[in-house]
Amino acid sequence: xKHRELIEKLSKFRANxxxxxxxxxxxxxxxxxxxxxxxxxxxxxxxxxxxxxxxxSDFKDVGDWGEFFQEINPAxxxxxxxxxxxxxxxxxxxxxxxxxxxxxxxxxQKPTYQKLLxxxxxxxxxxxxxxxxxxxxxxxxxxxxxxEQLLSLALEKSKWNEDMHRVLYNSLREKVPEVRGYVGNGAxxxxx
Numbered sequence: 001x002k003h004r005e006l007i008e009k010l011s012k013f014r015a016n017x018x019x020x021x022x023x024x025x026x027x028x029x030x031x032x033x034x035x036x037x038x039x040x041x042x043x044x045x046x047x048x049x050x051x052x053x054x055x056x057s058d059f060k061d062v063g064d065w066g067e068f069f070q071e072i073n074p075a076x077x078x079x080x081x082x083x084x085x086x087x088x089x090x091x092x093x094x095x096x097x098x099x100x101x102x103x104x105x106x107x108x109q110k111p112t113y114q115k116l117l118x119x120x121x122x123x124x125x126x127x128x129x130x131x132x133x134x135x136x137x138x139x140x141x142x143x144x145x146x147x148e149q150l151l152s153l154a155l156e157k158s159k160w161n162e163d164m165h166r167v168l169y170n171s172l173r174e175k176v177p178e179v180r181g182y183v184g185n186g187a188x189x190x191x192x
Contacts, residue, residue, distance in 0.1 A: 003058050006050045007065055009043075010035055023064035032068050044072065051076035056084045056102050081107050090119050097132045104139060125149050130157055134164050141171040155179070 011021065013034035024030040035043070051073055059066055059080050070077045081103045088099055100113075100120055107113040117139055124132040125147075137144055137154050144151050155178055158165040168179040 003050045003054050003062055006046055007062055009046075010065065013038060023068065035068070047072055048076055051080060054080050056080060056099065060102060078106060082112075085112055085116070088116065090116065090123075093120075093123050093127060093129055093132050096120050096123065097129075097135050100139060101135050108139070121147060121150055125153065128153055130161060130164065133157060134161075134167055137164070137167045137171070142175065144168075144171070145175065151176075 010031060013031050014020075020028045020030060022030040024032055047069060051069060054062075059069075059077070062069070066077070084099060085103070085107070088095055090096055096116065096119070100116060103113060117136065120132060120136050121140075123129070124136050133150065133154050136150065140147070140150075144154065154164060154168055155176070158168050158179065165179065165181075168176070172179050
């Protein structure tokens with residue numbers, strides 16, 4: 001069963017008669033409550049089968065259901081990212097950038113992710129690519145201080161790039177005076 005068909009099937013569950021269609025809901029428990037309540041071995045198998053076919057992009061596409069899938073089968077979710085990691089063309093900085101950002105919560109402590117991060121740091125310095133510099137700055141946090149050339153590039157870009165300035169402000173405001181001038185406009189949000 002493809003992931004979209006699975007999401008359609010899961011979305012038909014109802015926690016109560018209110019018609020709430022939230023995956024998670026503080027009032028009724030949401031669709032997840034209903035799915036847990038009525039979980040069958042067949043449905044669990046369909047979830048596992050969908051996880052075995054998903055790409056990282058597909059996993060992002062399922063939204064809040066991803067958290068539920070992680071609860072049902074954490075190893076299955078990790079395998080999505082591991083499969084993708086093996087296929088990454090490290091010479092494609094967009095692909096590397098996207099993967100590092102998407103996988104940060106689940107894979108950051110894995111040695112293979114760290115190796116990709118090291119390659120991305122080198123590529124960010126070599127190419128001076130704004131997005132890649134921003135991504136590795138997010139991943140490194142305060143550890144960016146260990147990478148003088150990368151930090152210098154990020155600081156230079158932060159003078160005109162508000163997103164870069166925000167990233168550096170969030171991680172370095174106590175250690176690097178140059179980043180303290182950031183003031184958000186209140187309209188931006190950042191999904192960690």
